[in-house]
Amino acid sequence: MLEELTEKFERVLKKVTGQGRLTEENISETLREIRRVLLDADVNYKVAKQFIEDVKVKALGKEVLTSITPGQLITKIIYDELTRLLGGNGAEIKLNPSGITTIMLIGLQGCGKTTFSAKLARLLKSKKRDVLLVAADVYRPAAVNQLKILGKQIDVPVFSIDDSKDPVKIAEDALEYARQNKLNTVIIDTAGRLHIDEEMMREAAAIKAKVNPTETLFVVDSMTGQDAVNSAKAFHEKVDFDGIVITKLDGDSRGGCVLSIRAVVDRPVKFVSAGEKLDSIEVFYPDRLASRILGKGDIVSLVEKAQQQVDEKEAEELQKKLMANKFDFDDFLKQIKMLKKMGSLKSIISMIPGVGSAIKNADIDDKQLVKVESIIQSMTKEERRNPKILNGSRRKRIARGSGNTIQDVNRLIKQFNEMQKMIKMINKQSGGRGMLNLKK
Ligand code: GDP
Numbered sequence: 001m002l003e004e005l006t007e008k009f010e011r012v013l014k015k016v017t018g019q020g021r022l023t024e025e026n027i028s029e030t031l032r033e034i035r036r037v038l039l040d041a042d043v044n045y046k047v048a049k050q051f052i053e054d055v056k057v058k059a060l061g062k063e064v065l066t067s068i069t070p071g072q073l074i075t076k077i078i079y080d081e082l083t084r085l086l087g088g089n090g091a092e093i094k095l096n097p098s099g100i101t102t103i104m105l106i107g108l109q110g111c112g113k114t115t116f117s118a119k120l121a122r123l124l125k126s127k128k129r130d131v132l133l134v135a136a137d138v139y140r141p142a143a144v145n146q147l148k149i150l151g152k153q154i155d156v157p158v159f160s161i162d163d164s165k166d167p168v169k170i171a172e173d174a175l176e177y178a179r180q181n182k183l184n185t186v187i188i189d190t191a192g193r194l195h196i197d198e199e200m201m202r203e204a205a206a207i208k209a210k211v212n213p214t215e216t217l218f219v220v221d222s223m224t225g226q227d228a229v230n231s232a233k234a235f236h237e238k239v240d241f242d243g244i245v246i247t248k249l250d251g252d253s254r255g256g257c258v259l260s261i262r263a264v265v266d267r268p269v270k271f272v273s274a275g276e277k278l279d280s281i282e283v284f285y286p287d288r289l290a291s292r293i294l295g296k297g298d299i300v301s302l303v304e305k306a307q308q309q310v311d312e313k314e315a316e317e318l319q320k321k322l323m324a325n326k327f328d329f330d331d332f333l334k335q336i337k338m339l340k341k342m343g344s345l346k347s348i349i350s351m352i353p354g355v356g357s358a359i360k361n362a363d364i365d366d367k368q369l370v371k372v373e374s375i376i377q378s379m380t381k382e383e384r385r386n387p388k389i390l391n392g393s394r395r396k397r398i399a400r401g402s403g404n405t406i407q408d409v410n411r412l413i414k415q416f417n418e419m420q421k422m423i424k425m426i427n428k429q430s431g432g433r434g435m436l437n438l439k440k
Contacts, residue, residue: 001274002293004253008037010295013078016071027059030074042225042256047085047263055081079290085259086286091243091268093215095129095185100178102186102211104171106204106239107219108231109192112247114143116219116273117189118150119281125156129185134174135160136167136207139191139200147189154278157183167191167203171211188213196231201238208239216241217270220257223248228257232265243270246284250274255293279341325424329384332416333376336369371404375412378402387416 012033016026031052038048058077095101103120107113114137121131133151135158137143144160151158159174171188178186190207193200208216218241220228232244244265246258249272262269269284318334321327376384378401383390390398390413399406 001249002253002255002258005037005041005255005259006293006295008040009034009078009293012037013071013075013294016074024060026070027056027074031056034078038259041254041259044226044229044256044260044264047260050263051081051085054084075294079294079296082290082293083287085263086289087262087268087284088286090283090285090287091270092283093217093243093270095124096214100175100184100186101129101215102175102188102213104188104190104204104208104211104213104216105219105245106190106216106235106241107192107245108196108221109140109194111192111219111221112273113137113192113219114146114189115150115276115278116245116247116271116281117147117187118154118156119273119278120271121151121156121185121187122154122278123281124185124187125154130183131156131185131187132174132178132181132183133158134171134186134188136170136174136188137191138165138167138170139193143189143191150278157181168206168210171207175211196234201235204235204239215243217243217245218267219245219247220261221248222246222252222255222257222272225252225254225256226260229261229264232261232267236265236267241267243268245269245271245273247273250280258289322423325420327420327423329376329379329387329416333373333384336373336376340366340369371408372412374402375399375404375409387413 012030015033016030034055035048035052038051039045043051055074055077058081059074093103105113105117105120117133121133125131133147133156135144135147137147148158148160159170159177161170161173164170167190174186174188178184188207188211190204191200216239218232218235220232222228224231228246235241244261244267246261246269249258252258258269258272269286272282272284272289273280274282318327318331321331375398378398379390383394383398395406395409395413398404399409402409
């Protein structure tokens, strides 16, 4: 996501690094370039202009300390301003500690609203909330079914009334259902339209007036750029909402929507999503995104993602095995599974600081993981535990069984042997504390 933007920022800021002094002349060149980057990213013209003004005011008054380069100083100023542009401190959704929390989702058709309601339900369920999804999109008939299917996938009940064309009543009845069934979190998926439409606004406003949601979230597709910002403005005037959800960031390399929406509509972005899968939901933190955009990575989100997905006990066991040089193919398989749960390899790699755009743009193929998995799964228990016994005929059998070539199998075993050697070496060097250093 936002690759193009990151790459351009990196290029401009690299030029500043290494220059001896921060002068009005050389920042004005940098500022001009940054303005270009923002406009190319489809950032609203006024927003770009104001951004450059703000950076200039901050930069000109600043002294360049001897311990930092002018490039670092301007990067820091831009980071601060970018964080501010994206919304400053960020804002999480309100959840009632007692009673029912109602979250209503509004937005145009196709923005990813229905998918997002399931993503949010999944996230809140993992935080031990008892969630009810409500299919109040009576306009698009397939939406009710879609929500039911998604609900099943995440094991969350879906409330709907067959043949009803009255979303207000559906929402009201759903709340009553939640009360009776002691469900404390209700997520209402409302109907969108292809374009801004008075009827849609009236409908959303009517549901809102009736159920008085704890949070109303406006969902918007980032790939629609400035149209997204304009529709947010229109909705804000007619229905009002508490926060914004930006979806499809995976398909948006430019970032115009995410960069300008906050400055144009005075409401915080609360979530972003960058993928169709239901685990693709992130609480939005302006500082982390600013860091990612400037090519500094987002190590905090990476760690959080890992913490969400990785079973701590398993990680500890792995650590013990690593320390005892007992890492085998079964452990390898477990690791691959953990990695896969964290998302695509590309999305994980792009969060690591210092990873250049070359690697980020490389064609990283998640299918490789599937291949490795299939090879290991074709090994016998004994072979996994004791890879030394993998002779020619065993390798041939594994290749055939997993639908891979013998070269694929050989390559994997070679890589595994090298990895084992490396682990042994690190263990030796770290005096037995292990490579992950999780525990003293
Ligand atoms: P709705 O009309 O607003 O309810 O939109 P849907 O939830 O039906 O989503 C429309 C399409 O966008 C579907 O094909 C979704 O799979 C897809 N979609 C939703 N969110 C994302 C996302 O973050 N990334 C990508 N690539 N696709 C998404």
